Amino acid sequence: MNGIQVDINHLKKGEVSLGTSIMAVTFDGGVILGADSRTTTGAYIANRVTDKLTRIDDKIWCCRSGSAADTQAVADIVQYHLELYTSQYGTPSIETAAAVFKTLTYENKDALSAGIIVAGYDDKKKKGEVYSIPLGGSVHKQKYAIAGSGSAFIYGYCDKNYRENMNKEETVEFVKHSLSQAIKWDGSSGGVIRLVILTESGVERLIFYPDEYENL
Amino acid sequence: MAGLSFDNYQRNAFLASKTHSNLPKATSTGTTIVGVKFHNGVVIAADTRSTQGPIVADKNCAKLHRISPRIWCAGAGTAADTEAVTQLIGSNVELHSLYAKRQPRVVTALQMLKQHLFKYQGHIGAYLIVAGTDPTGAHLFSVQAHGSTDVGFYLSLGSGSLAAMAVLESNWKEDLSKEEAIKLASDAIQAGIWNDLGSGSNVDLCVMETGKDAEYLRNYITPNVREAKQKSYKFERGTTAVLKEKIIDICEVEEEQVLVV
Amino acid sequence: MTSVGTGYDLSNSVFSPDGRNFQVEYAAKAVENGATSVGLLCEDGVVLAVEKLVASKLLVKASPQNKGSGANTKIQTVGRHIGCACSGLVPDGRHLVNRAREESQQFKQLYKRDIPPVALADRMGQYVQAHTLYNSVRPFGVAAIFGGVDPETAEPHLYMLEPSGVYWGYRGAATGKGRQSAKAELEKLISSRDDNSPITTLEAVKELARIIYIAHEDNKEKEFEVEISWCSREHTQGKHTLVQGTMLEEALEYAKSKTSNAQDDSDDSDADSDDAMQD
Numbered sequence: 001m002n003g004i005q006v007d008i009n010h011l012k013k014g015e016v017s018l019g020t021s022i023m024a025v026t027f028d029g030g031v032i033l034g035a036d037s038r039t040t041t042g043a044y045i046a047n048r049v050t051d052k053l054t055r056i057d058d059k060i061w062c063c064r065s066g067s068a069a070d071t072q073a074v075a076d077i078v079q080y081h082l083e084l085y086t087s088q089y090g091t092p093s094i095e096t097a098a099a100v101f102k103t104l105t106y107e108n109k110d111a112l113s114a115g116i117i118v119a120g121y122d123d124k125k126k127k128g129e130v131y132s133i134p135l136g137g138s139v140h141k142q143k144y145a146i147a148g149s150g151s152a153f154i155y156g157y158c159d160k161n162y163r164e165n166m167n168k169e170e171t172v173e174f175v176k177h178s179l180s181q182a183i184k185w186d187g188s189s190g191g192v193i194r195l196v197i198l199t200e201s202g203v204e205r206l207i208f209y210p211d212e213y214e215n216l
Numbered sequence: 217m218a219g220l221s222f223d224n225y226q227r228n229a230f231l232a233s234k235t236h237s238n239l240p241k242a243t244s245t246g247t248t249i250v251g252v253k254f255h256n257g258v259v260i261a262a263d264t265r266s267t268q269g270p271i272v273a274d275k276n277c278a279k280l281h282r283i284s285p286r287i288w289c290a291g292a293g294t295a296a297d298t299e300a301v302t303q304l305i306g307s308n309v310e311l312h313s314l315y316a317k318r319q320p321r322v323v324t325a326l327q328m329l330k331q332h333l334f335k336y337q338g339h340i341g342a343y344l345i346v347a348g349t350d351p352t353g354a355h356l357f358s359v360q361a362h363g364s365t366d367v368g369f370y371l372s373l374g375s376g377s378l379a380a381m382a383v384l385e386s387n388w389k390e391d392l393s394k395e396e397a398i399k400l401a402s403d404a405i406q407a408g409i410w411n412d413l414g415s416g417s418n419v420d421l422c423v424m425e426t427g428k429d430a431e432y433l434r435n436y437i438t439p440n441v442r443e444a445k446q447k448s449y450k451f452e453r454g455t456t457a458v459l460k461e462k463i464i465d466i467c468e469v470e471e472e473q474v475l476v477v
Numbered sequence: 478m479t480s481v482g483t484g485y486d487l488s489n490s491v492f493s494p495d496g497r498n499f500q501v502e503y504a505a506k507a508v509e510n511g512a513t514s515v516g517l518l519c520e521d522g523v524v525l526a527v528e529k530l531v532a533s534k535l536l537v538k539a540s541p542q543n544k545g546s547g548a549n550t551k552i553q554t555v556g557r558h559i560g561c562a563c564s565g566l567v568p569d570g571r572h573l574v575n576r577a578r579e580e581s582q583q584f585k586q587l588y589k590r591d592i593p594p595v596a597l598a599d600r601m602g603q604y605v606q607a608h609t610l611y612n613s614v615r616p617f618g619v620a621a622i623f624g625g626v627d628p629e630t631a632e633p634h635l636y637m638l639e640p641s642g643v644y645w646g647y648r649g650a651a652t653g654k655g656r657q658s659a660k661a662e663l664e665k666l667i668s669s670r671d672d673n674s675p676i677t678t679l680e681a682v683k684e685l686a687r688i689i690y691i692a693h694e695d696n697k698e699k700e701f702e703v704e705i706s707w708c709s710r711e712h713t714q715g716k717h718t719l720v721q722g723t724m725l726e727e728a729l730e731y732a733k734s735k736t737s738n739a740q741d742d743s744d745d746s747d748a749d750s751d752d753a754m755q756d
Contacts, residue, residue, distance in 0.1 A: 050366065072363070072364055076331075089596060
């Protein structure tokens with residue numbers, strides 16, 4: 001650091017971070033969000049059973065990576081915006097949710113370290129959607145998205161194994177296998193694998209413990 | 217030239233490293249605090265040592281703070297900050313419950329705390345375990361100085377959190393009874409007291425059961441009572457010899473009687 | 478006007494003892510004397526039309542043949558899919574639409590979707606109402622008819638906003654000097670149709686041209702032009718567009734033909750019943 005170029009994305013001293021493996025995948029009848037459950041302060045695991053999958057609206061959820069404080073604050077603010085939006089204009093689209101996330105992360109990019117995946121099931125369009133919003137505040141609509149420190153290890157795996165129009169069971173397996181690898185190779189990911197499945201029929205939550213996903 | 221000038225950055229860094237007069241540092245309490253949920257309530261506990269660097273500043277300080285009658289808070293980090301932030305939010309929670317005509321909720325206190333701490337970007341050095349009972353049940357949370365929060369069945373924070381967590385991880389089980397939870401929490405604090413240099417002295421405890429008033433047990437365990445001194449170090453009267461006595465009149469005193477008619 | 482001279486009409490922020498805000502009522506008067514504007518909600522969209530009084534022979538004309546003459550258009554576009562026709566003080570109308578454009582852009586920036594006409598009407602309502610509260614401002618001297626198709630639902634919407642800040646959703650809306658006869662015509666037009674043969678935008682363009690001609694009857698000595706715009710699902714893909722060229726020509730032709738021989742039977746439409754305040 002030479003005093004002029006300051007790395008704004010390094011965590012402040014003592015800050016809790018989500019060194020993370022997160023992903024969201026669209027499939028035939030909806031979308032699945034997945035995450036590990038480790039939060040760290042330096043080398044210490046501050047929480048081994050964290051829930052990084054956060055509700056924004058009934059069928060719009062997000063995966064959080066980066067600073068725990070920043071992403072929780074941003075998610076809370078987006079939730080507030082969409083609640084207000086719903087009371088005035090009805091159910092928001094996933095794109096609208098992603099746009100609000102973007103506005104907050106882009107306009108405060110100097111102060112935030114937040115990498116977020118927004119995913120949801122659109123009851124009107126009858127399909128799942130995934131938007132990735134990385135550090136700078138850009139928005140990328142994708143068939144599936146991976147993020148967090150652990151994602152670096154599974155780009156190849158996901159690219160080879162993702163297929164369009166998978167069914168729910170296939171997608172659960174895909175997410176489980178992908179995160180299993182991410183957790184295996186990334187030191188700052190671990191704990192349990194949490195999934196949230198968003199479909200026409202509602203919200204479903206799954207949890208997988210290490211002895212189940214470690215030897216797939 | 218427009219913009220901020222960083223011309224003096226290196227000079228200041230150099231001066232800071234060379235100068236003997238160190239800048240003042242905030243006192244940080246090395247601490248052990250824990251929280252444990254049980255079947256119909258939650259218990260929090262803390263040690264009672266307060267430190268300023270290597271010095272024990274207070275052997276029996278209170279680290280358990282009341283936010284509302286049934287929501288209590290254990291604080292680690294900067295002592296002044298944990299006290300101040302806890303009183304501020306306590307005050308606002310009371311106003312809020314008066315306004316809403318409802319019992320205060322733990323999530324309300326938690327949300328107020330995290331938004332306040334986030335606003336100050338970690339400069340308020342408060343690391344808290346927030347617990348309590350409300351009409352929705354018993355709750356246990358933690359908040360970090362930067363504003364992030366966690367939920368858990370058992371939590372520990374502070375410099376002794378590693379020692380405490382070792383106890384919690386090995387002895388915690390589902391559906392603890394009240395007595396088991398109290399035992400587990402105080403054991404975890406004692407792990408901090410004995411194994412962490414920043415923690416010591418006694419165990420303070422607060423038990424919150426749903427539908428009941430909170431029980432604050434100050435000095436629940438006192439394993440470090442100072443042993444009575446074997447001798448009295450008081451000096452007997454007259455130990456010091458009187459060598460000389462002299463009385464000086466500083467001013468003239470005139471006496472006069474005034475008659476009241 | 479018994480109120481004049483009592484002092485209660487000098488400021489926005491003062492009520493009269495019987496609970497009226499005279500400044501707002503005066504603003505409504507400015508609208509009543511303005512050129513006529515009408516709007517009609519159709520099966521497949523909305524149509525707006527205004528009477529444009531020609532203030533000077535030197536002004537650029539807007540004739541169907543003279544397509545390049547967009548110099549003096551009166552109907553304004555708020556966003557891609559919403560148009561606005563105003564009666565009353567023209568600069569107030571321009572300012573109002575300017576604000577409406579900001580609102581619609583701000584909405585789109587935050588939520589990444591076009592503003593629904595209801596939401597726009599509501600936001601403009603709040604803005605106009607705020608101008609009835611403060612000492613430092615005067616109320617808007619316009620009534621604005623907002624018409625548009627919600628791109629999300631493809632539903633057409635029509636709202637009229639008044640100087641008090643009140644707004645309602647209309648099937649047919651009219652304001653300005655010729656509103657009485659225009660309203661009567663709109664009512665006749667709407668009641669002549671049932672659910673089986675709802676009016677289309679294509680027909681409405683002609684009918685509104687005719688209604689502007691009828692509304693102008695009482696003001697015959699003044700020269701005028703007709704300006705029409707529409708948002709049609711199929712013909713303009715919901716986009717707010719001015720009606721021009723042969724289509725406008727045909728509409729005006731239709732209006733002229735209908736008004737010359739319909740003059741006698743339009744006499745029954747002059748009841749001024751809903752106009753409570755008279756001077």
